Amino acid sequence: MAQHNVLAAPARPADPCTIVIFGGAGDLTRRKLLPALYNLKAAGLLPKELAVVGVARAKMSHEQFRDVQVKDIAQFATRPVEEPLWGDVRDALYYQDGEFADSETYRRLGVLLGEIAGKHGTGGNVLFYLATPPAFFAEIVTQLAAAGLVQQARGWRRVIIEKPFGRDLDSARLLNGQVAQALDERQVYRIDHYLGKETVQNIMVFRFANGLFEPIWNRRYIDHVQIKVAETVGVEERGGYYETAGVLRDMIQNHMFQLLALVAMEPPTSFEADAVRDEKSKVLKAIRPMRPEDVLQRTVRGQYGEGILGGHKVPGYRAEAKVSPTSSIETYAAMKLQVENWRWAGVPFYLRSGKRLPSRRTEIVIQFRQPPLLLFEGAAIDEIEPNRLVMHIQPDESIEIQMKAKRPGPIVQLQTVKLDFSYKDFGETSAATGYERLLYDCMIGDVTLFHRADTVDAAWQIATPILDVWGSIKPRDFPNYAAGTWGPASADELIGRDGWHWWNSELA
Numbered sequence: 001m002a003q004h005n006v007l008a009a010p011a012r013p014a015d016p017c018t019i020v021i022f023g024g025a026g027d028l029t030r031r032k033l034l035p036a037l038y039n040l041k042a043a044g045l046l047p048k049e050l051a052v053v054g055v056a057r058a059k060m061s062h063e064q065f066r067d068v069q070v071k072d073i074a075q076f077a078t079r080p081v082e083e084p085l086w087g088d089v090r091d092a093l094y095y096q097d098g099e100f101a102d103s104e105t106y107r108r109l110g111v112l113l114g115e116i117a118g119k120h121g122t123g124g125n126v127l128f129y130l131a132t133p134p135a136f137f138a139e140i141v142t143q144l145a146a147a148g149l150v151q152q153a154r155g156w157r158r159v160i161i162e163k164p165f166g167r168d169l170d171s172a173r174l175l176n177g178q179v180a181q182a183l184d185e186r187q188v189y190r191i192d193h194y195l196g197k198e199t200v201q202n203i204m205v206f207r208f209a210n211g212l213f214e215p216i217w218n219r220r221y222i223d224h225v226q227i228k229v230a231e232t233v234g235v236e237e238r239g240g241y242y243e244t245a246g247v248l249r250d251m252i253q254n255h256m257f258q259l260l261a262l263v264a265m266e267p268p269t270s271f272e273a274d275a276v277r278d279e280k281s282k283v284l285k286a287i288r289p290m291r292p293e294d295v296l297q298r299t300v301r302g303q304y305g306e307g308i309l310g311g312h313k314v315p316g317y318r319a320e321a322k323v324s325p326t327s328s329i330e331t332y333a334a335m336k337l338q339v340e341n342w343r344w345a346g347v348p349f350y351l352r353s354g355k356r357l358p359s360r361r362t363e364i365v366i367q368f369r370q371p372p373l374l375l376f377e378g379a380a381i382d383e384i385e386p387n388r389l390v391m392h393i394q395p396d397e398s399i400e401i402q403m404k405a406k407r408p409g410p411i412v413q414l415q416t417v418k419l420d421f422s423y424k425d426f427g428e429t430s431a432a433t434g435y436e437r438l439l440y441d442c443m444i445g446d447v448t449l450f451h452r453a454d455t456v457d458a459a460w461q462i463a464t465p466i467l468d469v470w471g472s473i474k475p476r477d478f479p480n481y482a483a484g485t486w487g488p489a490s491a492d493e494l495i496g497r498d499g500w501h502w503w504n505s506e507l508a
């Protein structure tokens, strides 16, 4: 199968196809997938021969499904809903009810796909999107295979699988095994919406298209790396799911380990899918799984109690809907990881993520070593701050380098100044949901930005020993941070023991 250059701007409309969304009546479909398809349509990247089938339990006609989507797109579109663009998408929507565990659902789906292929000229190409709770993933791929719906006799058949992919190493391996029995690995697209974010894709461009940084991108010049994903939201209506997850499974094992991999990977030999995925996999494998004593020293977990956020009182996690009043699920975690290879030996990677923190912000901070001699000692306290390169992923999309400069005047006074580049400078406001690029890539057969089985395995090898220790030693101090604060004090101590502090751009 042809591989595509991830750095080349996609230009042609995707292949004709039918997109089948399992969980088509759910939140992801209305909030992200349909708005993303509409954005692709507006960008001229959808084929004319396209149909979308929602599959879910509720009884509904095609027309009723369309009516629901019309209301939802009005609420969730990220650009103005205009005819005839939206009308084309709307008229290509279909619905099929059925239980995911019932083979009859798949038999009827096969019939519908045949009718649609004739009517819309989509050929035999079908993209199945598993936007369901994870408990259904194995069931659906197995049923699809049994019904002959993933055979690629006439056209391609691909399956996008949402996160979480497993809940620990054993369950991920089991799921990978079940998926491998039904599908060829090249048909599997394990999605991570962080990899669809513009600024996340820019990390590779920044590193490998600029000769300036690569020579200093290593242990000789970099002191440590901080990766932060701070959210202001709580668990909202997802308490039931979150009680089975926690922030380590929900954010760190997938999104944040991918950010780490992009920052720390070796340059791939090309930008072809497997070359990139090989390097990401290698770097995750270079993170040695923690022993129980390391977990105690190098990780911190937290759970929010009630507090004030944005001027409003918000409840603690244990008071959220569908959450146990004695829950020991973590809504915050911080950890120190070591990438044990020649480039990074001895350079700590500090990761932290939490819900109900004071602001929503994702950023990567590369902190450089101090100059060998502090010639300007005593000039001003500010001078001991090291150089930093900050990649702002969201909500600001920018890159900033913090440097020292002399303040104008007769005495030597140093001040931190910023060199920065903002995506706004391109003059375009991004209307993306983050799913556009990934849906498009799947439709053209580019797996580069999707997880391969071995990458998922490597990520669980890092996360599982931590989860094991956390599972066996119940936290005694939960809730240990108030909503609207920066997490538990022990997280400050974690990085403070090494002589540093967490960097928060919003406080700088």
Ligand code: BG6
Residues within 6 Å of the ligand: 231, 233, 250, 251, 434
């Ligand atoms: C999802 C998590 O994967 O990412 C959510 O399940 C989280 O809990 C969300 O809120 C954050 O995504 P974003 O794009 O808003 O940073």
